[in-house]
Amino acid sequence: MGGVLPQTGRALLAALALAAPAAAEIPVPIHYLQLQVEAPPTLSNLDPAPEDLGIAGAEVGLKDNATTGRFMGHNYELTVTQVEPGGDILAAARAALAETTLIVLDAPAETQLQIADLPEAADALLFNASAPDRTLRDADCRGNVLHTAPSDAMRTDALAQFFVKKRWDDLALIAGTNPADISYAADLKASLTKFGLAINSEKTWAFDADMRRNAAQEVPLFTQDLDDHDVLLVADEIKDFARYILYNTWDPRPVAGSEGLTAVTWSPVVEQWGAAQLQSRFEKAADRGMAPKDYAAWAAVRSIGEAVTRTNSGDTATLKAYILGEDFELAGFKGRPMNFRPWNGQLRQPIPIVHPRALVAQAPLEGFLHQRTELDTLGLDQPESQCTAFAN
């Protein structure tokens, strides 16, 4: 019976046992920097945002990294700084940059740009885990900022592909008035144009009535004069009114966009491709479902971990070169390897199209082709992007 290793194996075992403690540990400090934002008032208070939104994702990513690090002699650490609305985020950023140049940013786009432009951040590697703005991947891109959060355009492209596939080509839109709603509606229209669709009628939701009480009276009337449509789109990124549109429309039509059928980077209903394991790890750690921002933060921390593992280095420049190189791939539980667009630093990733109870489809949908990778049918493509910060 076995139990005896081949001689060479034994010799190596001894060598490893000696080598392991002698090898210098590589420290990998990561900072999670959050500028808290006042949430705009909404009609419903059914879904308060979790206090650890994003942070919990970074923490699970750190644990994933640390397990690998234990075998490799890589010592990951995560420090979290939360700055209250109106607080001095730049001072916090400087303090974080004094400790590490690997930073996950959870802040609005303009704040991220201020941080990226700090002299102290020149050689840093910043990960945008929150801001969906097109401009950050376009003319306002920065060579030291990568984006694990998807742009709104990636999400609206995903929906447009779905409508094409379903032949839902008569589309109506109700858009809110918050800047996030307006921006989302603009991306939605651009995506529809990109895939050969258009909106045939559109209304703006600008009421201040409390829809919990009278949605059944108001919404049928409000939607009665929309042209014939297959699906009703809603642009309500602050989650204010659209939840009251569903099942209250004049015509019985599915609702998609910010409510109903949504395109997201992650949702607790994603269970294929090994996702069930990440979901259960997250639920165990955070005691709630994993939200899109958690996933973006997780992907940022895991990208750092993957680069450290493969390069055996904690040097930010080395990590950045590897992450933007051809060999990098992140297993993101979405069915295919993910990497970064070298021209604007956006993480290429499939976009699940979900309703609250199940995955409906995942973009890129079959049949949408691209000469480089089908993932580049989602979001800003190289010829469209005005980003030059990554050009060497």
Place this chain on the structure above:
Amino acid sequence: MLLHLFKNTHIAPLAACLALASPGAAEEIWISNEKDDTLSVIDVATLEVIRTIPTGERPRGITFSKDYSVLYICASDSDTVQVMDPETGEILHELPSGEDPEQFVLHPDDRHLYIANEDDAITTVVDTETRKVVAQIDVGIEPEGMAVSPDGAIAITTSETTNMAHWIDTETQELFANTLVDSRPRHAEFTAGGSELWVSAEIGGTISIFDVATQAEKGKIEFAIDGIHPDRVQPVGFEFTADEKTAFVALGPSNHIAAVNAETYEVEDYILVGRRVWHMDFNSDKSLLFTTNGVSGDVTVVDVANREPIKTIKVGRFPWGAALRP
């Protein structure tokens, strides 16, 4: 009249198959259905499902004892390994397995199971006779692939998120090496008399081959199928032919298996099977290969000599593992 006709057409292939099979043996392929909590038993002679047996929740890895008197089942969501009498389909008892057992391998001593605990980053070693946990070994995140060398000296766990093969000395039950592989390793097998270890990487799209004596990587197999994006070519389970000259590799959502020359590491053929092909097993003379196709919920039977699919058999939802009972 109609009935008669049906009978005739049914009998002809049946007789042909029987003639191929070894006389007197009622060979079966057992399939675990991950999302039906059942096993489907396929009669190799008729290529029909002849029994469907309930199990614990989310059955995945399955393996028979060396004398085929019991079947071990990873009932992942029941957090246990069930021991089934294959004659009656009754669960005889359960083994302590650690949480979320996904896949396991039976040591050549026919007594110790090495179990990957997917949610716990642990490999659990269970003595099937005393029904006690012998050891728990910390490994990487999401351990899955399990293998043991033919001489029993080394057990392997691969961890999906840590992207490593962990080498366990079965005498001390401790890790003696950890080797990096490509993204999301899924399955491991020893071959070439135990001198080589093969590890598949689902997201990396490769199989890494290690020299067992030195744990050094000695080769890597890549796959490419015309008309299918490389991202969708995802190697998972694989098995070797009797002469160990050919490996058949399940390529997940590419819906193909590859036939790989195990000496030159070249891919010789791609064979179309069902959707999201996952694991596989042979019949006893290894003339037929049975692949589990998770998304299409069926099993493809492949003629090994001609490398052609010859039949699709409907089983339960999300078939995962396959095991021969000769």
